[in-house]
Every structure is written in structure tokens, then in C-alpha cells.
Amino acid sequence: MKEITNKIQAIAARLFDEGKIDVFLAWEKGELDFQTKAYAAWNKDDVQNIIFNEYTIYNTANTLLKFRDTHERIGIAVKGCDSRGVVRLLEDLQIKRDRLYIVGIPCPGLKDPLAAARNYGGFNQVKEEEGLAKKCLECIQPNPVIYDELVGPEQVPRQPLGERFAKVKELEQMSADERYDFWEKTLSTCIRCYACRQVCVACDCRTCIFDEMKPQWVGREISTTDNMMYHLVKHAHMAGRCIECGECERVCPVNIPLMLLNQKLIKDVGKLYDGPEAGMQYVEGNKPPLSVYRADDPDSFL
Amino acid sequence: MKVLSKSKLSAALDNLSQQNEVFVPMQKGTQSGYFTWKSFAEGQDELRLEALNVYQSPKGVVLPQTEKMYGIQSQGVEINIDKTYEDDHPTIIFGARACDVKGILAMDEVFLTRGYEDSFYKARRSANTIIANACYAPGPNCFCNAMDVNSVDPAGADVILRDIGDSFIWEVKTPKGDAATALISGLLEEKDAKAPTPQPFQRQVEYEGVAEKLKGMFEHPIWDKLSQPCINCGMCTYVCPSCYCFDIQVKMWGDHGYRFRTWDSCMFEEYTREAGGGNPRGASKERFRQRFLHKLEFFTERYGTPLCTGCGRCMIVCPTDVNIVRIIDAVKEAD
Numbered sequence: 001m002k003e004i005t006n007k008i009q010a011i012a013a014r015l016f017d018e019g020k021i022d023v024f025l026a027w028e029k030g031e032l033d034f035q036t037k038a039y040a041a042w043n044k045d046d047v048q049n050i051i052f053n054e055y056t057i058y059n060t061a062n063t064l065l066k067f068r069d070t071h072e073r074i075g076i077a078v079k080g081c082d083s084r085g086v087v088r089l090l091e092d093l094q095i096k097r098d099r100l101y102i103v104g105i106p107c108p109g110l111k112d113p114l115a116a117a118r119n120y121g122g123f124n125q126v127k128e129e130e131g132l133a134k135k136c137l138e139c140i141q142p143n144p145v146i147y148d149e150l151v152g153p154e155q156v157p158r159q160p161l162g163e164r165f166a167k168v169k170e171l172e173q174m175s176a177d178e179r180y181d182f183w184e185k186t187l188s189t190c191i192r193c194y195a196c197r198q199v200c201v202a203c204d205c206r207t208c209i210f211d212e213m214k215p216q217w218v219g220r221e222i223s224t225t226d227n228m229m230y231h232l233v234k235h236a237h238m239a240g241r242c243i244e245c246g247e248c249e250r251v252c253p254v255n256i257p258l259m260l261l262n263q264k265l266i267k268d269v270g271k272l273y274d275g276p277e278a279g280m281q282y283v284e285g286n287k288p289p290l291s292v293y294r295a296d297d298p299d300s301f302l
Numbered sequence: 303m304k305v306l307s308k309s310k311l312s313a314a315l316d317n318l319s320q321q322n323e324v325f326v327p328m329q330k331g332t333q334s335g336y337f338t339w340k341s342f343a344e345g346q347d348e349l350r351l352e353a354l355n356v357y358q359s360p361k362g363v364v365l366p367q368t369e370k371m372y373g374i375q376s377q378g379v380e381i382n383i384d385k386t387y388e389d390d391h392p393t394i395i396f397g398a399r400a401c402d403v404k405g406i407l408a409m410d411e412v413f414l415t416r417g418y419e420d421s422f423y424k425a426r427r428s429a430n431t432i433i434a435n436a437c438y439a440p441g442p443n444c445f446c447n448a449m450d451v452n453s454v455d456p457a458g459a460d461v462i463l464r465d466i467g468d469s470f471i472w473e474v475k476t477p478k479g480d481a482a483t484a485l486i487s488g489l490l491e492e493k494d495a496k497a498p499t500p501q502p503f504q505r506q507v508e509y510e511g512v513a514e515k516l517k518g519m520f521e522h523p524i525w526d527k528l529s530q531p532c533i534n535c536g537m538c539t540y541v542c543p544s545c546y547c548f549d550i551q552v553k554m555w556g557d558h559g560y561r562f563r564t565w566d567s568c569m570f571e572e573y574t575r576e577a578g579g580g581n582p583r584g585a586s587k588e589r590f591r592q593r594f595l596h597k598l599e600f601f602t603e604r605y606g607t608p609l610c611t612g613c614g615r616c617m618i619v620c621p622t623d624v625n626i627v628r629i630i631d632a633v634k635e636a637d
Contacts (some may be wrong), residue, residue, distance in 0.1 A: 029528040030623040037531040037623040058622065062533065066586070114621065121618040122354040122441030123334065189333055191358075191367065195535035195569070199621055211572045220551055220564050251621035253357065253537050255332035 001271055004105060008077050009027030011103050016044040021101055022072035025055045025063045027056040028276075038063040052077065052149035053103060055113040057133060059245050061085025061201040068094045068204075076100060079107035080155075083144035084279030085201035085242045090146075091279070091286060106155040108193035109136035132158070135246025135259075140164065146282045167257075168264045172273050183228065189254045190227045192220070196258055197234060197246035202241040202278070209233065235261040240269045240288040241272045243279040304472040306463075311349075311470075314486045315396065320455025321485065325363050327356040331417050336360040336395065336621045352465065354441040355613065356591045357535045359402050359543035360395045364426045365409060367540075368564045371422060371550070374500045387560075390425040394482060396542055397435040397441040397463065400456035401446040401613035402466055405545070406432065407458040411605045411620035412546055422563075431478045431487070435470075438498040440505075445627060448507035450607045454500050463495045471495050509598075509608060509635065515633060516599035520591070524636050529590035531622040536567030538577070538616035538624070539593070544609050594629055599601030 012024040028039035028049045036055045040063070059067075060082045067074055078086055083104060089095050105174040112133035119127050142155040171179060174270040194210070197203045209217050210230060219235060235258075242262040242264050266277065273289040306314055318324045318339075320372060323356075325336040327350040334350070335358025342349075345457070347375035350356050373385035395406075406427075413423035437453040440446075446453050456462065460479035472490055474483050539545040549566040553559045566573055569590075574583040585588045601609035617625050 026483070031625060033629060035623045040530055105505045113623070114619070117618045121443050121614060123357060123618065125329070125350065125353050126346075160627060182485075191540045193536040193567070195533075195537045195621060198533040198535040213572060213575070216551075217554060220368075220549065221553070222564065225331075247621075251537075253541060253619045 001053050004152050005113070008052055008105070009047050009050050010252065011149060011151070012041060012047045012050060012075055013044050014100055016047065020073065021058050021075040023059050024050070024075035024077075025067075026050045027052065027058060027060070027075040029053075032120070034111070034113045034120070036113055037224065048093075050077070054111050055116070057112060057136075057250070059085050059199070059201055059247050061089060064089060064095060065201065065204060071252055072099070074100055077103045077105060078147065079105050079110075080139065080141040080143050080145070081107070081243060081245035084141060085245060087146055087279035087282045088202055088241060089204060089241055090282055091288065091291075092204055097282075102144070102146075102147045102149075103268045104144030104150045106144065106150070106152050107136075107139070107142045108155055109139065109142065111136075111157055114250060121281060132245075133250065135244075135250055138164070138244075138246065138259075140244065140278065145280055165262055165263055165267050168267055168295075171260065171264070172237050184224055186256060187227045187231050188224055189253055190222070190231065190256060192222060192227070192230065193253060195251045195253065196256075199247040199251050200238075201245065201247075202238055202243060203234075205275075209237075231256075231258075231261065235265060238262055239265040240273070240290040241278050242266060244277075303464075303471050303495060304474070305437045305493050305494070305495050306472045306486070306490055307469040309468075310489045311351075314489050315342075317486045317489065318396070318482060320396055322394045322398050322482075324394045325360055326396045327351060327353065327360075327398075329356070330516070334358065336363065336398075339396070351389070351435060351463075354439070354444075355399050355402070355435075355615075357541060357615065359405060359541065359613070360398050361402070361405055361409065361543050361546070363395050364395055364406055364430055365413075365423060365546055365565075367550070368562055369422065371561045371563060373560045374552070376556060384558075390421055390429045392429045392431070393426070394431045394433060396433045398432055398456075398459075399435060399437050400451050400453045400459075400615070401437075401444075401449075401611040402543040403432055403434050403456045403458045403523040404446070404449070404451045405613075408544040408605070408607070408609055408611070410458075410559075410600070411547045416604075431482050432458060433461040433463060433479075435463045435465065436464070436497075441500045441614065442502045442504050443617050443627075444503060444612060445505050445507040445614065446612035447503050448509045449610050449612035451611055454497075464497060467497050469495070471497060481484065483538070505627065507612070507630060511631055511632060512633055513599045513602035513608070515636075516595060517536070519633065519636065522636060524632055525587050525591045528632060529587040532569075532586060532590045532624050533622055534569045534571070534586050534589055535621070536569045537619050537621070539567040539569055540565060541615040541619055543613055543615070544611050549573075568596070587614040590624075594626070598630065598633070599624070 015021045027036045109132045115128045125286040140159045218229045324339040328337045329348040334356045370387040375382045375384045413420040434456045458477045462473040548563045550563045575581045597610040
């Protein structure tokens with residue numbers, strides 16, 4: 001990891017020297033070993049603060065969204081999942097490819113700094129597992145799918161074959177009523193902090209439907225109805241767009257298994273459209289299945 | 303002194319629950335917060351009175367995340383308020399830590415002083431008793447001592463519990479505390495007991511002078527750097543024991559409906575969006591700055607005590623490692 005950090009720092013320094021970038025997006029260390037945060041290096045002096053370690057799990061593509069209305073030329077370090085996020089932003093025309101210099105990091109799988117923070121914080125009576133993060137254990141794409149330069153050896157996917165949709169299949173076996181009960185119970189605990197939306201790189205709408213007041217599409221009460229509306233609408237918007245980075249579920253303060261909804265949609269969209277998964281490759285002009293309008297669409301209501 | 307044996311804790315909570323809704327720190331499935339004792343499922347849920355704290359604070363007992371205010375019936379152009387929902391059923395918060403009690407005291411200032419009483423808050427709060435749990439072993443993120451909080455003698459508590467291993471010392475502080483004590487008098491024993499020795503705080507935070515210094519730092523470049531990682535979710539504000547901001551909205555079905563209030567967050571873009579579309583805090587940095595100025599400067603100016611209670615929750619849950627202690631340090635170090 002130290003070696004990768006050195007390489008990223010060297011590349012960032014070189015890019016600043018060559019005048020190719022105005023800012024480099026990566027991670028920096030927090031106060032304690034497990035604490036990391038998104039970092040923007042603005043000059044060569046800042047570069048020494050950049051790190052890549054076992055806790056740099058945050059999706060840098062989300063940091064990129066903060067730059068969609070500016071003009072800087074951006075260097076960005078991406079893991080496999082982050083790179084799929086970058087592809088999504090390119091597809092959605094949120095950022096131009098020629099503004100980016102992408103440094104790809106084949107990712108060995110990382111730990112969840114939030115789990116470490118909870119264990120450290122002293123509220124937990126039972127310590128949480130501190131091995132690889134759940135999202136990393138389920139990773140299907142550790143290697144960056146788009147990059148200008150690659151750092152480190154290629155990694156193999158960690159998702160055990162055949163187990164990817166195991167939980168989704170379990171839910172599909174339930175009766176409609178059982179499933180409704182399951183989601184009603186699960187989503188009733190939501191506190192509507194919108195962290196799952198804010199941390200989501202596929203949530204790149206300028207004005208989110210949940211922030212619109214005229215009309216207000218979804219109520220703001222903490223009730224089963226409003227909570228379910230929030231999650232079902234949010235996740236329906238993710239169909240064909242979720243890059244499976246797992247950040248929503250990782251950051252949820254009330255432990256809602258949000259990736260179950262996303263994985264169900266990934267499974268269904270894969271079956272219905274028989275297409276590649278969200279953000280797996282960047283082809284200029286390509287759109288995810290549900291972002292395309294065609295006059296000859298087979299569905300009459302369109 | 304009065305002592306409650308832990309073997310009689312369930313019985314005590316049963317007794318208290320006969321006339322009150324009693325909220326207790328609990329691990330309930332994947333949820334960690336204050337839940338009613340009546341909802342406690344033996345063998346599934348776990349009491350967390352011995353834990354440092356739980357992730358959801360007890361503020362919802364006096365300021366529920368969503369509460370109905372009044373019902374509306376419209377007839378032509380006339381609008382009638384047909385029902386108000388002021389809720390004064392008796393509640394007890396059992397086992398709150400000093401930081402969380404301070405959060406409620408801060409809300410008391412906001413909702414009950416300076417010439418305006420919020421009747422909905424007043425109804426709940428008047429019927430609410432706080433049985434605090436003195437804190438003798440601060441955790442690695444605790445800094446309540448720097449924020450006007452006495453962790454072993456929490457101001458605002460009606461009863462203070464002191465954990466002495468197999469039992470709690472039961473120290474009554476107010477008439478409300480007497481009333482709660484009367485409900486379990488048969489379960490309390492008189493005996494000599496020595497309160498534990500408080501352990502030192504692991505984290506040293508110096509708040510002195512921060513509010514004054516912040517007065518001149520509204521335009522300081524520090525906010526650009528500190529706010530950079532923040533994604534403006536509302537997690538810190540919702541786990542915070544003292545964040546009290548709310549919005550009032552309405553739900554209508556045809557000619558009838560109700561008004562309700564619901565927690566809101568200064569982190570959200572539409573929180574300060576004006577009717578004409580303008581927004582004084584349109585950018586992420588401005589919302590971030592507001593939160594910390596409110597916690598560390600504005601509230602202190604108005605009420606003489608900070609709005610941060612040093613519980614450390616936001617530092618644990620923040621997905622981008624925003625750390626209020628580091629912000630206090632950064633303010634002190636700033637030119």
C-alpha cells in the first residue's frame with residue numbers, strides 16, 4: 001500500500017510539474033490510522049498528503065461531482081468501483097473526459113473505516129468484524145475500467161461465483177405479503193438523513209426529486225409510507241445506473257441493507273436488457289438502458 | 303442512601319411503565335437507540351445501560367422526528383383547525399448520559415425561554431422525567447467536560463443513577479424524581495454505597511475563547527478546506543443530541559389533512575431555499591459553516607453555553623471523517 005501511495009504521489013507531482021492538472025483528487029489520512037477522507041491536492045506541496053491505504057474506501061468519483069460546474073483539469077485516483085463511478089459521470093455528461101487524468105489502482109479490497117470508528121468509539125458492546133468491508137467481499141470489479149495510467153498489479157474479483165444474487169433470490173422466494181412486511185419493517189428505521197443519496201455517485205441529478213417543494217413529490221414524515229416512497233423512488237432511479245460500489249449501505253447510520261434493493265435492480269435490468277452492467281466500460285455516446293429514448297420503443301406508453 | 307439492585311431493574315422498569323412511557327437505551331436488532339421498555343423483547347433486544355452510549359440520542363422523546371401539530375378541515379374558502387395534537391402523556395428517559403441530558407437542556411432554552419413557549423414541546427417536556435446515568439469512564443471520543451457538561455453530576459436530571467456494579471445508587475434530585483421514586487419505592491434498598499471514581503477524559507479539548515474568536519471568522523478561508531470532504535448529508539444533525547431544527551409541512555387529502563413538524567437539517571439545500579428560489583446557503587461550504595458556527599458560536603452568544611455537548615457521535619458516524627474536535631483545534635490555530 002505504501003508503494004502505491006508513493007506511486008500516486010509521484011504521478012500527481014509529475015502532473016503538477018508538467019502543468020497538466022490544476023487539482024488532484026484522492027484521499028488523505030485523518031487523525032487516527034483508520035480515519036481517511038476525500039482530499040483535493042491543489043499544488044505540488046499538497047501531494048505529500050495523498051495516501052492510499054487499507055481504509056481509503058471512499059468513492060473518489062463522488063468527489064469529482066463537486067467539480068462538475070468548474071473548469072479545472074483534474075487528476076483523480078480511482079479504485080475499480082470508483083472508476084465505474086467516473087464512467088457513469090462521463091455517460092451522464094457531468095464531466096468531460098478531456099478534463100480528467102485518471103490514475104487507476106487495482107484494488108486489493110479494503111476495510112470499512114466506519115466499522116473501525118464504531119469499534120473505537122466505545123458505544124459497541126460487541127466488536128464488529130474488522131476484516132474486508134462487505135462491499136469489498138462482494139466486489140466484482142476490483143480493477144479500474146478506465147484509466148490513463150495504472151498503479152500496481154491486477155487483482156481478481158472477490159465475489160464468490162454464483163453467490164452474487166443469493167440474498168436477492170431468497171427475497172424473491174417470499175410471497176408478496178412477506179416481502180412487503182420485510183421491507184416495511186426494514187425501511188421503517190430510516191431517519192431520512194439522505195446519506196445514501198449524498199454518497200451515491202449515480203445520484204447526480206442537479207435538483208433531486210426529494211428536494212423539490214413545488215410540487216413536493218415525496219412527504220418528509222418519518223412514516224412507513226414516506227420512508228418507502230423515498231427508498232423505492234430513489235432505488236428505481238438507480239436501475240441500470242448503480243455501479244455497486246456499496247457506499248450507500250456502508251454509510252447508513254441505521255444499518256439498512258440498501259444493496260439488496262440495488263442488487264435486485266441490477267439482476268432485473270441485466271435480464272431485461274441483456275446489456276453490460278452500469279459503468280463497466282466507457283464508450284463515448286453510450287447510455288445505460290433506462291437513459292435512452294427511442295421513438296420506436298416497444299412499450300406503447302412511451 | 304437509596305440503591306436499586308440490578309436484579310430488580312426489570313421490575314423497576316415494569317413499575318415505572320405502568321404510568322409512564324419509559325424509554326431505555328437498547329440494541330434492538332440492528333438499531334441502537336432509546337426504545338420503550340414495553341417494546342423490549344426478552345432474548346432478542348439488549349439493554350445498553352452499561353454501554354458508553356447508544357447511537358440514536360433520546361432527543362426524540364421530547365422532540366419527535368415527526369409530530370402532528372393540528373388537523374385541518376377546509377370548507378369552501380374557510381379553513382378550520384379541527385384538532386390539536388399537543389401530547390402531554392407522561393414519559394421517562396431512563397439511563398441518559400450527561401451529554402444527552404445537556405442536549406435536552408439546550409432544547410429547553412430554545413423552546414421555552416426568551417419570550418416564546420412552544421406549546422407542543424412544552425406539553426411533552428413538562429410530562430417528561432429524566433433519570434440520568436452518571437458517566438465514570440469517558441470514551442475515546444468524549445469531550446463533554448469541555449462543553450459545560452458535568453458527566454457525573456448532570457444538570458437537569460431528576461434522578462441520577464450511579465453504577466456500582468451489581469446495583470445503581472438512586473439519587474433523587476427534583477420533585478419529578480420523587481414522583482418516579484414513589485413508583486418503585488418497594489424495590490429500593492437503603493444501604494451505604496460508594497460512588498465509583500471518575501476516570502480521566504482521554505481527549506483534551508479546549509473550547510475557551512472559541513466562540514469569541516469565531517465572531518471574526520465568518521469569511522475565513524479555513525471553511526473552504528474544512529468543508530471540502532463534507533457531502534452535506536444530515537447524519538451528524540440527526541444523531542446529534544442537541545440539533546433541534548425542524549420544518550413545518552402539511553399533508554392534505556382533498557379538503558382535510560394535518561400540519562406536522564419534522565426534523566430538518568442545515569445540511570440540506572432546501573433548508574434555506576426561499577420562496578422566490580434564492581438561497582443564502584446554496585453552496586456546501588455555507589451549510590457546513592452554519593452548522594459549526596451554530597454549535598460553537600451563535601448558541602453560546604445567545605444562551606451562554608455551546609450547542610455541542612461533546613457526546614462524540616458525529617465523529618463516529620460521519621462518512622467523510624468530519625471531526626468537530628479537529629474543527630475546534632483548527633479555529634484556535636487559525637490566524
